Amino acid sequence: MTESTPDLPVSVSAASGAIADSDESNNTDGANESVITTRDLSVFYGSYQAVRNVDMDFGKNRITAMIGPSGCGKSTVLRCFNRMNDLIAGARVEGTITYHGQDVYADDVDTIEVRRRVGMVFQKPNPFPKSIYDNIAYGPRVNGWKVDSMDDVVEEALTRAALWDEVKDKLKESALALSGGQQQRLCIARCIAVQPDVILMDEPCASLDPIATSKIEDLMRELAGDYTIIIVTHNMQQAARVSDRTAFFTADVDDHGVRHGRLVEMDKTKTIFTNPSDPRTEGYISGRFG
Amino acid sequence: MTITEPLPSPSAPLDRPLLKATGEPLRERAFKWLLWFCMGVGLLTLVVLLTYVVIKGWSRLDSRLITNMPSSVLPETAGAQSAIAGTLWLMTFTAIWSLPTGILAAIYLEEYGDANRWYNRAIEINILNLAAVPSIVFGILGLAFISRGLGFGPTILTGSITLALLVLPIVVIASREAIRAVPQSIRAGSLALGATQWQTVYRQVLPAAIPGIATGAILALSRAIGEAAPLLMLGVSFVQFNPDGLMSNFTALPVQIYSWTTEARPEYGTLAAAASVVLLIMLLAMNSVAIYIRNKTQRRW
Numbered sequence: 001m002t003e004s005t006p007d008l009p010v011s012v013s014a015a016s017g018a019i020a021d022s023d024e025s026n027n028t029d030g031a032n033e034s035v036i037t038t039r040d041l042s043v044f045y046g047s048y049q050a051v052r053n054v055d056m057d058f059g060k061n062r063i064t065a066m067i068g069p070s071g072c073g074k075s076t077v078l079r080c081f082n083r084m085n086d087l088i089a090g091a092r093v094e095g096t097i098t099y100h101g102q103d104v105y106a107d108d109v110d111t112i113e114v115r116r117r118v119g120m121v122f123q124k125p126n127p128f129p130k131s132i133y134d135n136i137a138y139g140p141r142v143n144g145w146k147v148d149s150m151d152d153v154v155e156e157a158l159t160r161a162a163l164w165d166e167v168k169d170k171l172k173e174s175a176l177a178l179s180g181g182q183q184q185r186l187c188i189a190r191c192i193a194v195q196p197d198v199i200l201m202d203e204p205c206a207s208l209d210p211i212a213t214s215k216i217e218d219l220m221r222e223l224a225g226d227y228t229i230i231i232v233t234h235n236m237q238q239a240a241r242v243s244d245r246t247a248f249f250t251a252d253v254d255d256h257g258v259r260h261g262r263l264v265e266m267d268k269t270k271t272i273f274t275n276p277s278d279p280r281t282e283g284y285i286s287g288r289f290g
Numbered sequence: 291m292t293i294t295e296p297l298p299s300p301s302a303p304l305d306r307p308l309l310k311a312t313g314e315p316l317r318e319r320a321f322k323w324l325l326w327f328c329m330g331v332g333l334l335t336l337v338v339l340l341t342y343v344v345i346k347g348w349s350r351l352d353s354r355l356i357t358n359m360p361s362s363v364l365p366e367t368a369g370a371q372s373a374i375a376g377t378l379w380l381m382t383f384t385a386i387w388s389l390p391t392g393i394l395a396a397i398y399l400e401e402y403g404d405a406n407r408w409y410n411r412a413i414e415i416n417i418l419n420l421a422a423v424p425s426i427v428f429g430i431l432g433l434a435f436i437s438r439g440l441g442f443g444p445t446i447l448t449g450s451i452t453l454a455l456l457v458l459p460i461v462v463i464a465s466r467e468a469i470r471a472v473p474q475s476i477r478a479g480s481l482a483l484g485a486t487q488w489q490t491v492y493r494q495v496l497p498a499a500i501p502g503i504a505t506g507a508i509l510a511l512s513r514a515i516g517e518a519a520p521l522l523m524l525g526v527s528f529v530q531f532n533p534d535g536l537m538s539n540f541t542a543l544p545v546q547i548y549s550w551t552t553e554a555r556p557e558y559g560t561l562a563a564a565a566s567v568v569l570l571i572m573l574l575a576m577n578s579v580a581i582y583i584r585n586k587t588q589r590r591w
């Protein structure tokens with residue numbers, strides 16, 4: 001296991017040499033303990049390098065948004081944090097990712113434990129074809145937890161996910177009968193029920209209407225007190241509304257005409273949206289805001 | 291259908307009602323008729339066959355069939371009790387050997403095996419080929435290796451292992467299809483919660499695949515229940531007692547039917563038809579069990 005000490009304020013994003021005026025404004029949120037840290041992270045699919053040289057720090061109990069054009073590797077990076085890339089044949093990670101200082105990709109790491117601590121909510125709601133109750137109870141059950149009352153676990157998770165009032169009378173009914181927005185909140189509740197430390201969300205509102213979206217956003221703000229949240233989104237307003245910090249990714253074309261994703265800059269959301277240090281960030285954001 | 295002219299504006303005077311149906315094009319109708327025709331051929335054949343068998347066997351479709359033992363001397367008192375019992379024993383053990391093996395093999399190939407490895411590809415191609423091997427070849431295999439090689443003789447054990455090998459590819463192929471139809475997002479969701487791969491397979495993939503697996507299992511057993519050739523090859527013939535264990539000699543309905551149809555006396559033809567009806571009823575019963583399982587497991591979704 002590599003004992004990497006998160007020496008906080010030193011690292012600078014591979015791209016942004018220039019640092020904006022604020023003293024906290026490099027990508028390593030100096031004021032906060034870093035929960036997940038990446039150093040020189042590259043991800044390959046076979047021989048294709050999808051993402052290169054990413055250095056990031058995710059502060060404790062912060063919401064970090066990852067934005068950038070399609071195909072620049074946001075999901076790829078996100079899937080490294082809970083080792084879901086392991087499921088993709090040919091995917092390979094170089095560089096280091098640490099979780100509370102421990103190398104996530106060390107040989108003796110238990111991927112099960114990683115995934116329990118670093119939960120994930122997917123783009124498309126993916127409730128299990130079981131009852132609402134069993135969806136929530138699934139995590140604690142497979143992790144072999146002895147709980148005094150599973151009913152309480154279920155109620156608490158659903159309450160935290162702001163879904164309890166809507167489903168409390170139909171806990172035994174199929175989760176597939178819920179609306180898309182309810183299903184997504186169910187997936188968040190399911191994730192919370194295993195008491196993770198970090199929640200990864202890959203475009204969690206992509207298939208939802210504005211009302212459901214705003215419910216999920218409220219929920220994220222609500223959860224931010226207790227969880228470190230990393231969210232990938234194409235919705236600039238959403239990033240601006242919910243996140244504390246924002247990372248902007250883009251894709252460069254190399255000499256051989258191959259596109260590689262990389263981090264341009266990472267900073268406080270306010271700085272990224274009002275005074276980014278890289279012109280590409282500004283171009284992307286202003287293009288999106290219209 | 292392509293729009294060749296702009297649609298008339300609703301306010302403009304129309305020479306025909308705007309939304310009036312123009313009738314199905316001939317091609318659509320012709321295709322529908324073709325479908326009906328094909329279905330009709332299939333259904334009609336089945337109905338004719340069933341009616342023929344029932345009419346032919348009608349005079350012998352009574353309790354004698356179940357209470358009496360087969361006989362090649364007295365067609366009036368001959369029954370098929372030992373054959374019915376033999377078929378039940380045979381099917382039970384065929385299922386016991388082939389279903390767990392086939393389902394586990396399918397799980398291995400779909401969920402664990404790396405499809406790019408040469409040995410997994412070899413297994414896969416072999417299974418597909420095995421499904422196309424004529425049943426008599428399995429009979430020869432059973433005779434040479436199980437009956438004589440292992441010295442088990444023409445017993446329930448030999449028969450059920452032979453039939454299990456025969457239908458194993460069907461079980462594997464159907465189970466793989468069912469497992470593959472389970473969306474990847476379910477596996478990802480389960481693993482992301484900290485479930486192990488086996489937990490994911492056992493608690494998510496298999497329950498979701500059960501309807502498809504049950505259908506495959508019944509297809510396989512339906513194939514096995516009607517097989518006479520491999521059993522004849524094994525030397526299964528007339529016995530006048532019910533099996534009492536795996537090492538017991540036996541006879542089975544298809545074998546019995548076959549040997550009756552080769553008898554010269556017409557009474558035996560009637561008997562064969564009646565026994566065929568019994569075989570069909572057992573087949574239908576098996577199918578209903580599968581449909582029941584399918585409906586019951588699907589309702590949980």
Ligand SMILES: Nc1ncnc2c1ncn2[C@@H]1O[C@H](COP(=O)(O)OP(=O)(O)OP(=O)(O)O)[C@@H](O)[C@H]1O
Nearest residue numbers: 045050068069070071072073074075076077088261
């Ligand atoms: N399973 C995979 N196998 C091979 N290449 C992949 C795989 N997943 C992603 N890629 C490639 O990696 C690059 C980054 O993809 P990724 O999905 O991470 O982008 P993204 O930023 O999440 O895009 P989007 O915003 O559209 O979701 C793309 O060029 C993509 O083609």
Ligand SMILES: [Mg+2]
Nearest residue numbers: 074075076202
């Ligand atoms: Mg993505």
